[in-house]
Amino acid sequence: MEISIEKIVYPGKALGRGADGIATFVDGALSGEVVDVTVTRNKKTFKEAVLNTVVTPSPRRIEARCPSYGACGGCSFQHADYTDQLPIKEAYVRELISPLGITVNPLVASPDVWGYRNKMEFSFFKENDGGAGLGLHKKGAFDRYISVPPCFICDEDFTAVVGQVLNFARQSGLGVYDKKTHEGFYRHLVLRKAKNTGQLLVNLVTNSAPSLSGGFFQPLIDVVKGKVSSLYHTQNGRMSDAVACDCLTLLHGAEMIEERLNVGRKEYRFDISPFSFFQTNTRGAELLYDAVLQAGGWKKDDMVLDLYCGTGTIGIVVAPYVKEVIGVEQVADAVNDANRNRDKNAGANCSFVAGSVEKWIKHGDIPSFNAMIVDPPRGGLSSKVISFIAKTLPEKIIYVSCNPATLARDIKDITAQSPYVAGHALCVDMFPHTFHVESVVSLARK
DSSP: OEEEEEEEETTTEEEEEOTTOOEEEESSOOTTOEEEEEEEEEOSSEEEEEEEEEEEOOTTBOOOSSTTBTTBSSOSOTTBOHHHHHHHHHHHHHHHHGGGTOOBOOOBOOSOSSSOBSEEEEEEEEOTTSOEEEEEEETTEEEEEEEOSOOTTBOTHHHHHHHHHHHHHHHHSOOBOBTTTTBOSEEEEEEEEETTTTEEEEEEEESSOOSOOTTTTHHHHHHHBTTBSEEEEEEOOOSSSSOOOSEEEEEEEOSOEEEEEEETTEEEEEEEOTTOOOOSBHHHHHHHHHHHHHHHTOOTTOEEEEETOTTSHHHHHHGGGSSEEEEEESOHHHHHHHHHHHHHTTOTTEEEEESOHHHHHHHSOOOOOSEEEEOOOTTOOOHHHHHHHHHHOOSEEEEEESOHHHHHHHHHHHHHHSOEEEEEEEEEOOSTTSSOOEEEEEEEEO
16 A cells, blocks of 8 residues: 655654555655555554555655665665754654653764774574575564675674684584574674774674684684784573673683773773673764763762663763762673773772662662762663652753653653753764664753
Protein backbone atom coordinates (compact mmCIF):
# COMPACT_ATOMS: atom_id res chain seq x y z
CA MET A 1 0.00 0.00 0.00
CA GLU A 2 1.04 3.62 -0.43
CA ILE A 3 1.50 6.01 2.48
CA SER A 4 2.41 9.69 2.71
CA ILE A 5 5.21 10.44 5.17
CA GLU A 6 4.43 13.21 7.67
CA LYS A 7 7.55 13.27 9.84
CA ILE A 8 10.39 11.29 11.39
CA VAL A 9 9.89 10.21 15.00
CA TYR A 10 12.17 8.59 17.56
CA PRO A 11 13.78 6.07 17.11
CA GLY A 12 14.31 7.19 13.52
CA LYS A 13 11.05 5.85 12.11
CA ALA A 14 9.16 7.59 9.32
CA LEU A 15 5.51 8.10 10.28
CA GLY A 16 3.04 8.02 7.41
CA ARG A 17 -0.62 7.36 6.72
CA GLY A 18 -2.45 5.59 3.95
CA ALA A 19 -6.05 5.80 2.83
CA ASP A 20 -7.27 4.41 6.16
CA GLY A 21 -5.57 7.21 8.10
CA ILE A 22 -3.84 4.82 10.51
CA ALA A 23 -0.31 5.76 11.59
CA THR A 24 2.22 3.52 9.85
CA PHE A 25 5.91 3.35 10.79
CA VAL A 26 8.62 2.48 8.27
CA ASP A 27 12.40 2.78 7.98
CA GLY A 28 14.21 4.57 5.19
CA ALA A 29 11.74 7.31 4.21
CA LEU A 30 11.82 11.10 4.50
CA SER A 31 9.19 13.69 5.33
CA GLY A 32 7.02 14.59 2.33
CA GLU A 33 7.66 11.37 0.44
CA VAL A 34 5.06 8.95 -0.87
CA VAL A 35 6.27 5.38 -0.46
CA ASP A 36 4.98 1.91 -1.20
CA VAL A 37 5.20 -0.40 1.81
CA THR A 38 4.30 -3.89 2.95
CA VAL A 39 2.66 -4.06 6.37
CA THR A 40 4.42 -6.46 8.75
CA ARG A 41 2.46 -5.69 11.91
CA ASN A 42 -1.15 -4.55 12.06
CA LYS A 43 -2.52 -3.23 15.36
CA LYS A 44 -5.70 -1.28 16.07
CA THR A 45 -3.97 2.08 16.44
CA PHE A 46 -0.83 1.71 14.30
CA LYS A 47 0.98 -0.40 11.73
CA GLU A 48 4.60 -1.31 11.10
CA ALA A 49 5.84 -1.81 7.57
CA VAL A 50 8.88 -2.33 5.36
CA LEU A 51 9.73 -0.05 2.48
CA ASN A 52 9.30 -1.42 -1.03
CA THR A 53 9.80 1.61 -3.27
CA VAL A 54 9.87 5.38 -3.04
CA VAL A 55 7.02 6.56 -5.28
CA THR A 56 7.57 10.29 -4.84
CA PRO A 57 11.05 11.05 -3.49
CA SER A 58 11.94 14.07 -1.42
CA PRO A 59 14.27 16.57 -3.11
CA ARG A 60 16.43 16.07 0.00
CA ARG A 61 16.94 12.34 -0.68
CA ILE A 62 20.49 11.30 -1.62
CA GLU A 63 22.22 8.09 -2.62
CA ALA A 64 23.61 6.22 0.40
CA ARG A 65 27.39 6.01 0.48
CA CYS A 66 27.47 2.43 1.77
CA PRO A 67 26.52 -0.36 -0.67
CA SER A 68 25.16 -2.39 2.27
CA TYR A 69 22.91 0.40 3.56
CA GLY A 70 19.44 -0.96 4.27
CA ALA A 71 20.69 -4.53 4.56
CA CYS A 72 23.01 -3.71 7.46
CA GLY A 73 21.32 -2.47 10.61
CA GLY A 74 24.06 -0.07 11.67
CA CYS A 75 22.84 3.13 9.97
CA SER A 76 19.41 4.74 9.68
CA PHE A 77 19.86 8.02 7.80
CA GLN A 78 22.39 7.58 5.00
CA HIS A 79 19.61 8.48 2.54
CA ALA A 80 19.77 12.05 3.92
CA ASP A 81 22.66 14.50 3.75
CA TYR A 82 24.29 15.02 7.13
CA THR A 83 23.12 18.63 7.26
CA ASP A 84 19.56 17.31 6.95
CA GLN A 85 20.03 14.60 9.58
CA LEU A 86 20.66 17.17 12.31
CA PRO A 87 17.24 18.90 12.14
CA ILE A 88 15.54 15.49 11.95
CA LYS A 89 17.11 14.42 15.24
CA GLU A 90 16.62 17.80 16.83
CA ALA A 91 12.93 17.73 15.90
CA TYR A 92 12.18 14.39 17.51
CA VAL A 93 14.09 15.30 20.67
CA ARG A 94 12.09 18.54 20.82
CA GLU A 95 8.82 16.68 20.24
CA LEU A 96 9.55 14.43 23.23
CA ILE A 97 10.81 16.92 25.81
CA SER A 98 9.56 20.41 24.88
CA PRO A 99 6.09 19.62 26.32
CA LEU A 100 7.88 19.56 29.69
CA GLY A 101 8.87 23.20 29.25
CA ILE A 102 12.42 22.37 28.17
CA THR A 103 14.03 24.44 25.42
CA VAL A 104 16.10 22.30 23.07
CA ASN A 105 19.24 24.06 21.89
CA PRO A 106 20.39 23.47 18.29
CA LEU A 107 21.89 20.01 17.94
CA VAL A 108 25.69 20.10 17.97
CA ALA A 109 27.15 18.30 14.96
CA SER A 110 29.79 15.60 15.26
CA PRO A 111 33.26 16.88 14.29
CA ASP A 112 33.71 13.67 12.29
CA VAL A 113 30.82 12.72 9.99
CA TRP A 114 32.46 9.56 8.63
CA GLY A 115 35.03 7.28 10.26
CA TYR A 116 34.06 8.46 13.73
CA ARG A 117 33.64 5.10 15.47
CA ASN A 118 36.66 4.21 17.61
CA LYS A 119 35.35 0.72 18.38
CA MET A 120 33.85 -2.01 16.20
CA GLU A 121 32.83 -5.60 16.83
CA PHE A 122 32.92 -7.84 13.77
CA SER A 123 31.62 -11.42 13.61
CA PHE A 124 33.19 -14.38 11.87
CA PHE A 125 30.82 -16.40 9.71
CA LYS A 126 30.93 -19.10 7.07
CA GLU A 127 30.79 -17.84 3.48
CA ASN A 128 28.76 -19.65 0.82
CA ASP A 129 31.92 -21.43 -0.34
CA GLY A 130 32.56 -22.66 3.21
CA GLY A 131 35.45 -20.28 3.84
CA ALA A 132 35.75 -17.81 6.69
CA GLY A 133 34.08 -14.42 6.39
CA LEU A 134 34.22 -11.41 8.70
CA GLY A 135 31.48 -8.82 8.89
CA LEU A 136 28.38 -7.41 10.55
CA HIS A 137 24.92 -8.77 11.23
CA LYS A 138 22.23 -8.19 8.66
CA LYS A 139 19.43 -5.96 9.85
CA GLY A 140 17.14 -7.90 12.18
CA ALA A 141 18.90 -11.21 11.47
CA PHE A 142 21.46 -12.46 13.95
CA ASP A 143 22.25 -15.57 11.95
CA ARG A 144 23.05 -13.78 8.67
CA TYR A 145 25.94 -11.47 7.91
CA ILE A 146 27.31 -8.81 5.58
CA SER A 147 30.98 -8.91 4.65
CA VAL A 148 33.15 -5.91 5.47
CA PRO A 149 35.02 -3.77 4.63
CA PRO A 150 33.90 -1.23 3.82
CA CYS A 151 32.18 0.29 6.85
CA PHE A 152 32.32 4.03 6.42
CA ILE A 153 31.41 5.02 9.98
CA CYS A 154 34.32 3.13 11.55
CA ASP A 155 37.91 4.34 11.70
CA GLU A 156 39.65 3.92 8.36
CA ASP A 157 42.57 2.03 9.97
CA PHE A 158 40.20 -0.83 10.79
CA THR A 159 39.86 -1.84 7.14
CA ALA A 160 43.44 -3.09 6.82
CA VAL A 161 43.30 -4.95 10.14
CA VAL A 162 40.09 -6.75 9.18
CA GLY A 163 41.76 -8.01 6.01
CA GLN A 164 44.92 -9.10 7.82
CA VAL A 165 43.04 -11.01 10.53
CA LEU A 166 40.73 -12.63 8.00
CA ASN A 167 43.69 -13.83 5.91
CA PHE A 168 45.29 -15.27 9.05
CA ALA A 169 42.09 -17.10 9.99
CA ARG A 170 41.68 -18.57 6.50
CA GLN A 171 45.26 -19.82 6.44
CA SER A 172 45.28 -21.18 9.99
CA GLY A 173 43.37 -24.38 9.29
CA LEU A 174 40.78 -23.73 12.00
CA GLY A 175 37.13 -23.09 11.25
CA VAL A 176 34.54 -20.49 12.13
CA TYR A 177 32.38 -20.91 15.23
CA ASP A 178 28.87 -22.26 14.58
CA LYS A 179 26.26 -20.80 16.94
CA LYS A 180 23.98 -23.82 16.53
CA THR A 181 26.48 -26.62 17.10
CA HIS A 182 28.89 -24.52 19.24
CA GLU A 183 31.77 -25.98 17.28
CA GLY A 184 34.51 -24.11 15.47
CA PHE A 185 37.13 -21.62 16.60
CA TYR A 186 36.88 -18.01 15.35
CA ARG A 187 34.05 -15.92 16.84
CA HIS A 188 34.64 -12.14 16.84
CA LEU A 189 37.15 -9.42 16.10
CA VAL A 190 37.03 -6.30 18.30
CA LEU A 191 39.00 -3.25 17.18
CA ARG A 192 39.60 -0.09 19.21
CA LYS A 193 41.35 3.15 18.26
CA ALA A 194 42.50 6.01 20.46
CA LYS A 195 41.73 8.78 17.98
CA ASN A 196 43.86 11.50 19.55
CA THR A 197 46.95 9.33 20.06
CA GLY A 198 46.61 6.99 17.08
CA GLN A 199 47.03 3.85 19.18
CA LEU A 200 45.20 0.72 17.97
CA LEU A 201 44.05 -2.31 19.99
CA VAL A 202 43.10 -5.62 18.34
CA ASN A 203 41.23 -8.34 20.22
CA LEU A 204 40.68 -11.68 18.46
CA VAL A 205 37.87 -13.58 20.19
CA THR A 206 37.67 -17.34 19.73
CA ASN A 207 36.00 -20.38 21.17
CA SER A 208 37.86 -22.09 24.00
CA ALA A 209 41.23 -22.85 22.48
CA PRO A 210 42.17 -26.35 21.36
CA SER A 211 45.75 -27.49 21.79
CA LEU A 212 47.45 -24.75 19.82
CA SER A 213 51.12 -24.82 18.93
CA GLY A 214 53.29 -22.33 20.77
CA GLY A 215 53.76 -20.26 17.63
CA PHE A 216 50.17 -20.46 16.37
CA PHE A 217 49.58 -16.69 16.49
CA GLN A 218 53.08 -15.72 15.29
CA PRO A 219 52.04 -15.13 11.65
CA LEU A 220 49.39 -12.68 12.85
CA ILE A 221 51.85 -10.99 15.21
CA ASP A 222 54.33 -10.61 12.36
CA VAL A 223 51.71 -8.96 10.14
CA VAL A 224 50.43 -6.41 12.67
CA LYS A 225 53.71 -5.68 14.48
CA GLY A 226 54.54 -2.01 14.20
CA LYS A 227 50.99 -1.20 13.09
CA VAL A 228 49.01 -1.90 16.26
CA SER A 229 49.80 -1.05 19.85
CA SER A 230 48.13 -4.09 21.44
CA LEU A 231 47.11 -7.53 20.18
CA TYR A 232 44.97 -9.75 22.42
CA HIS A 233 43.46 -13.21 22.26
CA THR A 234 40.22 -13.71 24.18
CA GLN A 235 38.78 -17.18 24.75
CA ASN A 236 35.00 -17.30 25.04
CA GLY A 237 33.43 -20.71 25.52
CA ARG A 238 29.96 -19.43 26.41
CA MET A 239 26.82 -20.26 24.45
CA SER A 240 25.74 -16.62 24.10
CA ASP A 241 26.82 -14.80 20.95
CA ALA A 242 27.85 -11.74 22.97
CA VAL A 243 31.56 -10.95 23.25
CA ALA A 244 32.63 -12.26 26.65
CA CYS A 245 35.88 -13.28 28.30
CA ASP A 246 36.84 -16.58 29.92
CA CYS A 247 40.56 -16.08 29.38
CA LEU A 248 42.46 -13.02 28.10
CA THR A 249 46.02 -13.23 26.74
CA LEU A 250 48.20 -10.36 25.57
CA LEU A 251 49.96 -11.60 22.43
CA HIS A 252 51.87 -8.46 21.52
CA GLY A 253 52.42 -4.88 22.65
CA ALA A 254 51.12 -2.79 25.52
CA GLU A 255 48.43 -3.86 27.96
CA MET A 256 46.34 -0.79 27.18
CA ILE A 257 46.07 2.06 24.74
CA GLU A 258 45.79 5.65 25.90
CA GLU A 259 43.25 8.19 24.70
CA ARG A 260 43.46 11.91 25.41
CA LEU A 261 40.45 14.19 25.61
CA ASN A 262 40.50 17.97 25.46
CA VAL A 263 37.57 19.31 27.46
CA GLY A 264 37.15 22.79 28.94
CA ARG A 265 40.73 23.78 28.04
CA LYS A 266 42.11 20.84 30.02
CA GLU A 267 43.61 17.60 28.74
CA TYR A 268 42.56 14.31 30.29
CA ARG A 269 44.18 10.91 29.74
CA PHE A 270 42.32 7.62 29.80
CA ASP A 271 43.55 4.04 29.57
CA ILE A 272 41.47 1.74 27.37
CA SER A 273 41.68 -2.03 27.82
CA PRO A 274 39.99 -4.68 25.64
CA PHE A 275 36.74 -4.56 27.63
CA SER A 276 36.72 -0.98 28.91
CA PHE A 277 33.71 1.20 28.21
CA PHE A 278 34.55 4.38 26.34
CA GLN A 279 32.38 6.64 24.20
CA THR A 280 32.63 5.38 20.61
CA ASN A 281 32.98 8.87 19.10
CA THR A 282 36.07 10.42 20.68
CA ARG A 283 35.69 13.95 19.35
CA GLY A 284 31.97 13.86 19.95
CA ALA A 285 32.69 12.84 23.55
CA GLU A 286 34.76 15.98 23.99
CA LEU A 287 31.72 18.04 22.98
CA LEU A 288 29.41 16.00 25.22
CA TYR A 289 31.60 16.52 28.26
CA ASP A 290 31.87 20.22 27.42
CA ALA A 291 28.06 20.25 27.57
CA VAL A 292 28.18 18.64 31.02
CA LEU A 293 30.56 21.35 32.22
CA GLN A 294 28.34 24.04 30.74
CA ALA A 295 25.10 22.62 32.12
CA GLY A 296 26.52 22.03 35.59
CA GLY A 297 27.59 25.54 36.45
CA TRP A 298 29.99 23.81 38.82
CA LYS A 299 31.31 25.49 41.97
CA LYS A 300 34.37 24.70 44.05
CA ASP A 301 32.25 23.69 47.05
CA ASP A 302 30.04 21.25 45.10
CA MET A 303 29.88 17.68 46.44
CA VAL A 304 28.85 15.58 43.45
CA LEU A 305 27.23 12.14 43.43
CA ASP A 306 27.80 10.49 40.02
CA LEU A 307 25.35 7.60 39.48
CA TYR A 308 25.91 5.03 36.70
CA CYS A 309 29.42 6.47 36.42
CA GLY A 310 30.85 3.73 34.19
CA THR A 311 34.60 4.15 33.87
CA GLY A 312 34.42 7.54 35.55
CA THR A 313 35.04 9.77 32.54
CA ILE A 314 32.39 12.37 33.36
CA GLY A 315 33.31 12.50 37.05
CA ILE A 316 37.00 12.86 36.23
CA VAL A 317 36.26 15.70 33.80
CA VAL A 318 34.10 17.50 36.39
CA ALA A 319 36.48 16.90 39.34
CA PRO A 320 38.81 19.91 38.81
CA TYR A 321 35.85 22.26 39.15
CA VAL A 322 34.27 20.85 42.34
CA LYS A 323 35.21 19.80 45.86
CA GLU A 324 34.55 16.07 45.52
CA VAL A 325 33.04 13.45 43.18
CA ILE A 326 31.71 10.08 44.37
CA GLY A 327 30.87 7.68 41.54
CA VAL A 328 28.73 4.54 41.75
CA GLU A 329 28.83 1.80 39.10
CA GLN A 330 27.60 -1.79 39.07
CA VAL A 331 30.34 -3.25 36.84
CA ALA A 332 33.41 -3.91 39.00
CA ASP A 333 35.83 -3.86 36.05
CA ALA A 334 34.54 -0.41 35.09
CA VAL A 335 35.24 0.82 38.62
CA ASN A 336 38.78 -0.54 38.38
CA ASP A 337 39.19 1.42 35.14
CA ALA A 338 37.74 4.51 36.83
CA ASN A 339 40.23 4.31 39.69
CA ARG A 340 43.15 3.86 37.33
CA ASN A 341 42.05 6.81 35.18
CA ARG A 342 41.50 8.93 38.27
CA ASP A 343 45.13 8.36 39.22
CA LYS A 344 46.30 9.21 35.69
CA ASN A 345 44.54 12.55 35.97
CA ALA A 346 45.54 13.42 39.55
CA GLY A 347 41.93 13.20 40.58
CA ALA A 348 42.49 12.93 44.32
CA ASN A 349 39.01 14.31 44.92
CA CYS A 350 37.35 11.41 43.05
CA SER A 351 36.31 8.09 44.53
CA PHE A 352 34.39 5.25 42.92
CA VAL A 353 32.18 2.56 44.46
CA ALA A 354 31.37 -0.81 42.89
CA GLY A 355 27.77 -1.85 43.33
CA SER A 356 24.24 -1.66 42.03
CA VAL A 357 23.04 1.95 42.10
CA GLU A 358 19.64 0.87 43.40
CA LYS A 359 21.11 -1.20 46.22
CA TRP A 360 23.73 1.39 47.13
CA ILE A 361 21.27 4.25 47.53
CA LYS A 362 19.27 2.03 49.88
CA HIS A 363 22.00 0.37 51.94
CA GLY A 364 25.26 2.22 51.18
CA ASP A 365 27.17 4.70 53.27
CA ILE A 366 25.90 7.76 51.44
CA PRO A 367 28.05 10.87 51.92
CA SER A 368 26.78 14.41 52.00
CA PHE A 369 26.21 15.82 48.50
CA ASN A 370 24.49 18.81 46.93
CA ALA A 371 24.74 17.90 43.23
CA MET A 372 24.04 14.78 41.21
CA ILE A 373 25.02 13.46 37.79
CA VAL A 374 23.02 10.59 36.30
CA ASP A 375 24.03 8.81 33.09
CA PRO A 376 21.77 5.75 33.03
CA PRO A 377 21.55 3.03 30.38
CA ARG A 378 18.96 3.31 27.61
CA GLY A 379 16.18 2.15 29.93
CA GLY A 380 16.58 5.30 32.01
CA LEU A 381 16.24 5.76 35.76
CA SER A 382 14.52 3.25 37.99
CA SER A 383 11.68 4.31 40.26
CA LYS A 384 14.03 3.76 43.21
CA VAL A 385 16.45 6.40 41.93
CA ILE A 386 13.63 8.86 41.30
CA SER A 387 12.39 8.26 44.85
CA PHE A 388 15.95 8.78 46.13
CA ILE A 389 16.04 12.15 44.37
CA ALA A 390 12.74 13.11 46.01
CA LYS A 391 14.14 12.11 49.40
CA THR A 392 17.55 13.82 49.17
CA LEU A 393 16.67 16.85 46.98
CA PRO A 394 20.12 17.83 45.68
CA GLU A 395 20.44 21.44 44.55
CA LYS A 396 21.05 20.42 40.95
CA ILE A 397 20.89 17.32 38.79
CA ILE A 398 22.69 16.85 35.47
CA TYR A 399 20.96 14.16 33.42
CA VAL A 400 23.03 12.70 30.57
CA SER A 401 20.86 10.59 28.28
CA CYS A 402 21.28 8.38 25.22
CA ASN A 403 17.49 7.92 24.91
CA PRO A 404 15.27 11.00 24.63
CA ALA A 405 12.13 8.94 25.25
CA THR A 406 13.23 7.72 28.68
CA LEU A 407 14.77 11.13 29.38
CA ALA A 408 11.35 12.74 28.88
CA ARG A 409 9.65 10.09 31.02
CA ASP A 410 12.13 10.49 33.87
CA ILE A 411 12.11 14.29 33.90
CA LYS A 412 8.31 14.22 33.97
CA ASP A 413 8.41 11.87 36.98
CA ILE A 414 11.13 13.83 38.79
CA THR A 415 9.37 17.18 38.42
CA ALA A 416 6.03 15.62 39.41
CA GLN A 417 7.46 14.21 42.66
CA SER A 418 10.05 16.86 43.55
CA PRO A 419 10.43 20.67 43.34
CA TYR A 420 12.67 20.88 40.26
CA VAL A 421 12.64 22.99 37.13
CA ALA A 422 14.44 21.76 34.01
CA GLY A 423 16.76 24.01 32.03
CA HIS A 424 17.80 23.86 28.40
CA ALA A 425 18.63 20.59 26.65
CA LEU A 426 22.14 20.51 25.18
CA CYS A 427 22.24 17.79 22.53
CA VAL A 428 25.24 16.32 20.72
CA ASP A 429 25.15 14.13 17.63
CA MET A 430 27.54 11.41 18.71
CA PHE A 431 26.40 8.93 16.04
CA PRO A 432 26.01 10.40 12.54
CA HIS A 433 23.85 8.39 10.10
CA THR A 434 22.09 6.60 12.99
CA PHE A 435 18.99 7.61 14.96
CA HIS A 436 20.92 7.91 18.23
CA VAL A 437 21.47 11.25 19.97
CA GLU A 438 22.96 12.28 23.33
CA SER A 439 21.28 14.91 25.49
CA VAL A 440 22.30 16.81 28.62
CA VAL A 441 19.59 18.44 30.75
CA SER A 442 20.08 20.30 34.03
CA LEU A 443 17.43 20.34 36.75
CA ALA A 444 17.57 22.97 39.48
CA ARG A 445 15.78 22.70 42.80
CA LYS A 446 13.22 25.48 43.23
